[in-house]
Amino acid sequence: MDTITIKGRAMRSVNVDWNEFYYTNCPLVSPSNVDQEIGWVREELKKIGVAYKFLRSTVENDWYPHYVHNLDNLMRFGGCFPAIHVQADIRRTRLIGTTHVYEGGCMLVRARDPIYKMRDLRGKKIGLTKSLNAIKNDWWRVQEEQGIELMLALNDMKRDDVEVVEFPYPDDWYDKPEMLAPMENPSELWLKRDHKHDLAFRPLELALLEGKVDAIYTQTGPFQHIQEQTGKIKAIENLANYPDWTLQGANVPATCTVSDVACEKHPEVIVALLKGLIKVGHWSNRHKHAAAAILDKQTYYLDVEDTYRNILNVDMVPSLSPYNLEALQINKDFMLSHGYIENDFDIYEWAAPEFLEKAAAELLDEEWTKRSKARLPEATSLDKAMSARLG
Structure with missing residues (x-):
């Protein structure tokens, strides 16, 4: 090409x-x-x-x-x-x-903060990442922004009710020599790092724990359960709990x-x-x-x-x-x-x-041929079997 x-x-x-x-x-x-x-x-x-x-x-x-x-x-x-x-x-x-x-996303806050529902976030800060890489799609930000807007709407809130704080990052590792050692299987990538506890995959968690923001978006199930098990974070909203399947973007x-x-x-x-x-x-x-x-x-x-x-x-x-x-x-x-x-x-x-x-x-057809070969004198294709006279 x-x-x-x-x-x-x-x-x-x-x-x-x-x-x-x-x-x-x-x-x-x-x-x-x-x-x-x-x-x-x-x-x-x-x-x-x-x-x-x-x-x-x-x-x-x-x-x-x-x-x-x-x-x-x-x-x-x-x-x-x-x-x-x-x-x-x-x-x-x-x-x-x-x-x-079907995992639409959660809103996370610090576990000990007196924040128990989305309405408690009025006037507070929600984090939003921003990739500075102009070549690739900023998929982290898309799902964060989509999830945040949906959770606000479900609780009769608008973006003006909160302060969205952006966190730009270089996002430039895709062709760096140190990242390009050949590997035969994508599983090898995770052999080299503890990805379930690597904060590179949870970019806003530190900002939340350090008090720079009051809430962050995370995926329901993946990430959410690991983050909650730290004992420092809790979810106050979960799009996966709603019957409306159109909320499951993520x-x-x-x-x-x-x-x-x-x-x-x-x-x-x-x-x-x-x-x-x-x-x-x-x-x-x-x-x-x-x-x-x-x-x-x-x-x-x-x-x-x-x-x-x-x-x-x-x-x-x-x-x-x-x-x-x-x-x-x-x-x-x-x-x-x-x-x-x-x-x-x-x-x-x-x-x-x-x-x-x-x-x-x-x-x-391959499965039919395999099974018929074991039970018939001569294996047949499914087409031949379907066209055979019945009765």
Whole structure:
């Protein structure tokens, strides 16, 4: 592909070779995060002669393709805000799957402060991060601002009722040499740091504890439980407690995206990839505790049991359900209205269900053939079985 230039800066990546395909995952709940330990997508791609590699397994790639998708042969499974930003303002991608975790976000305050409800925050300070990186999407800030505004509205409050205090930070580590040691698996990143207790992933917590602000936003479940277990912080509002599903923004549903070039030139790769993810998703649904043990290595829930409780009702099979697509449309509209993206687009036109449909059909036929081979003189395809005369 031609080099993508963003804000006057040429992005770098490995030269495209269609005998290999890269993946990158956000540390959240998705079948790809389970598959990075199981390897079933790699098996499916190997069947068609394509090597499946983690984005950072080669020195040619820095971390930016995870955020701006400047690599044709790449699959990204992660938070929706960066993916929406890419589709709106950077390059054409296709949405081939989603998974949804219903966690809208919490408002945290100091545990011993006499603050027990949102109305107690009138006239007080709420923190809001601000990335100074103009290349990538400021997904931390998007979810914070979205969550803060929703919690204020639910309690008959407006932004003018509180003081929003910004905390700018450089956010410039994505191509620094010290951050670019190759790794074969994204799990290796967390082997090198105690991510569940690393305040780099909870940027406003110190500001709250030091009294610079009176409240901060955090994700429901991940982060919230770890932060509460310090004994220093409590939640006074939780969007996940409301029956209104449109409140569950928080950078979800997680999105699985690939480039339009990959879809047009090598649809067989996209189908093979999805076959692996569907299999992993079904396995995860049947073995939630085992999936939780894998996800606990890379997500921010308190421990394996806490991870298990939070994914118990999550469908891990990628889908493009109307529910998930409309949730993405809500998030996209918020980003557009608040200046996080410049261009509008239709989420439903972004979605490409034909790849998921073909992958599911091939898996079904393969399973039928496998089972019929064990019970019939000659294995049959599902098409032949369905067209056979009945009665």
